[in-house]
Amino acid sequence: MDPDLLRAQLLAWYDLNARSLPWRVGPADHAAGERADPYRVWLSEVMLQQTTVPHATPYFLAFTDRWPTVSDLAGEADGEVMAAWAGLGYYARARNLLACARAVANDHGGVFPDTEAGLRALPGLGPYTAAAVGAIAFDLATNVVDGNVERVMARLFSVEAPLPDAKPELKRLAAGLVRDHRPGDWAQALMDLGATICRPKSPLCDRCPVAAHCAARASGAPDSYPRRTAKAARPHRHGVAYVLTRGDEVALVRRPPKGLLGGMLALPTSDWRDGRWSDTEALDAAPARAAWQSAGEVEHGFTHFTLTLQILRAEGEAADVIWSPLRDLDGLPSVFLKAARAGLSSLL
DNA sequence: TATCCGTGGGC
DNA sequence: TGCCCAAGGAT
Incomplete structure (x- = not known):
């Protein structure tokens, strides 16, 4: 498999098929020099943690309408933000969201750090979110690995080890495809592919721009990847x-x-x-x-x-x-x- | 390292 | 209907 050919094919697909999302600067606008607002990228990434795009979208629109900048959000009362988050779930995200906004406003002059390490040090930004904000907002060649990317890697390389044990291996495989060229678009292309084509169930391999590289498809059962260990019953x-x-x-x-x-x-x-x-x-x-x-x-x-x-x-x-x-x-x-x-x- | 932490949609 | 799953992070 030629990683650079795969990259070129997926980025070409993304140029034509990128989803229009309220927080996204599309590939054409990005190529024309438009830059994503780090505040909006960060807010969307936090809202999208373990949350679907349709569920998060109205919250994103309400938040950015009510608090257009990170300093606006930082100045809001806790109860107002928690109430605005109600229904989104994982409420620690809302607590960390406020803590992060206040850290940016108070310790960074209202400007998000432009390094992966600087982002990672903020409350609520783990390995994924720091990498994603770095790539999408600052064009850093980070390795952005979420559930979509794990699934795409597991299929491309027919990884037999089950999740979650396979996470380090999947991350290494993803790292092998990162380049300095268009890192934000690359991350979003990979996630769009996972969300729309390389879906958990019933993947649309006929429409996949990188199907020719995919070992799981060659195996005949692409939807059997990633392997997973059985889960315990819920009490x-x-x-x-x-x-x-x-x-x-x-x-x-x-x-x-x-x-x-x-x-x-x-x-x-x-x-x-x-x-x-x-x-x-x-x-x-x-x-x-x-x-x-x-x-x-x-x-x-x-x-x-x-x-x-x-x-x-x-x-x-x-x-x-x-x-x-x-x-x-x-x-x-x-x-x-x-x-x-x-x-x-x-x-x- | 394993566990805790929401919600809603799809099948 | 019950289970799976979604752009994870903190402890």
Whole structure:
């Protein structure tokens, strides 16, 4: 396999087929001298961590509309940013996003570092994101390796070792294709290929610009790569969520700054444990004395467990809660939005 | 190093 | 329906 021929073929494909994305400077504009805004590249890359383009896109547009520069974002209050992130998931990203914006604003004069090491030192930028911002915003010849690139390498070279053990090998293979020429376009071309052609299931090899180089295709079963080790089953947990209203307001709490849903607004809940909660236990764990009534339950899948929330609903008073308008629940993580809607189904 | 950390869409 | 998966990072 000739790496430089492969590169030329993939870049030519990208020149014709690059997806139009709100944070992207297309290959033609880039060739004409237009440069991507590091703030927008960084923001998009953080939002896209483990998140699909369709899910992240409206958040990207809302953030850049509301906070056009990194200094605007750095000056915002924590709660506003966390609420704007609600629904995107992996909320540590939002906490690190603010920490990073403030580091850039306060320690770097509002300008992103233009080296991979400088980017890597910022909160929330790991090996992937530092390499991606470096390549796309600063034309650094970094090795940008995400899940797409791992899959493309596993197929091109029919890597038999299963993920995640194969990660170092896949990264080495990707590094062998990096050149100083058009590093940002190269990274995005590889990821576009993985997202649209070299898909996890049903890859479109007939349309692949580098199919002639692909060992997995030659094997006849390209979709069997990358190999993966079996995953453990997800456990099931149970909790009680309390929907307490006071007129047209609902009682919320701010979750602790770290851990699951850290820093986010939430419904008051019991602990989450292996077994269901009896009525007596659920009343004992309630945030206030009130005429609690059962309002059904909701189920929600997290990364490592499935949660069933039994819902209790009441009208009343409580101490140490944040009273929030019923019509303004958008700042809640999805699991609590789901539970609140179930508990308030008679009102909403 | 292994585990924790959300969400929604596709099949 | 249940499982897989998506432009990963922090600890």
